Amino acid sequence: VANIELSPTANDHFALQTDIKILPGVTISRITSTPMEARRSACHLSDGNDDMVFQLNIGRNYLLMTAGHTNQAYTCQTGEGCFVTRTVPSSIRSKIDNDGLLNIAFSRATLGTLISAKSDVVTAALPADQTLGLFARCALDAFATPETNAQERAAELHDLAAGVLGADGQPAKDRLFKRTLPKLRLRAIKADIDVYISRPDLSLDWIARRHCISGSYVRSLFDQESTAFTDYLFTLRLSRVPRILSTPIYSDR
DSSP states (O other): OOOEEEESSSSEEEEEEEEEEEEEEEEEEEEEEESSEEEOOOGGGGGGOOOEEEEEOOOSEEEEEETTTTTTEEEOOOOOOOEEEHHHHHHEESSSOOOEEEEEEOOOHTTTSSSOOOTTTTOOOOOOOOOHHHHHHHHHHHOOOGGGGGHHHHHHHHHHHHHHHHHSSSSHHHHIIIIIHHHHHHHHHHHHHHSTTOTOOHHHHHHHHTTTTOOHHHHHHHHHHOOOHHHHHHHHHHHHHHHHHHHEEEEEE
């Protein structure tokens, strides 16, 4: 638990909602609020919390983040964020409703083994890219993760965190690029197929363009599960037939 001061930045009512998911070595919080400022000042640092935190903007409105003893400021648009440790002052400010702040906090003992001397510094603003997007999606998916899979999801988040910051050492890079990223990309692709299954133009090339990867890479991801993209798509569509036929529009045919 970290000491943080909350202050409304508007004169009307104040509302705040926080959802929290705790995994081994990782705490995820999803926050929505009316305009406010959340500040961790020098006077709060004596609480001993030294977590390393990714603050990601997953909403539609920009957030102003400051961090470090020099109060370096970052304007974070949708999909962007910044990285800060609890050992330095920091703040997050929204001038309009905040509809999506995602905090992913790691204990120093776990994340510190994956990156080197970044323990007491703040990086530049984290740009919106595929790895950061997968990182945010993995964290959001964690809210629906059963306890039996908590350790696996925590490991995925650790690997992605190291990738976002620039992993030190070949073992960390191997875990990220050979294990975690392919698994999460395939999970995201399958989620998209499930959503867009009724599209007549749904194809391997369509999925590849949507995820900004090559068609051959999509094919290789399914190959790793000993199946083909077309077989997976056909099987999924076939499984939907009974449900479609049971809808009222087909009931009298």
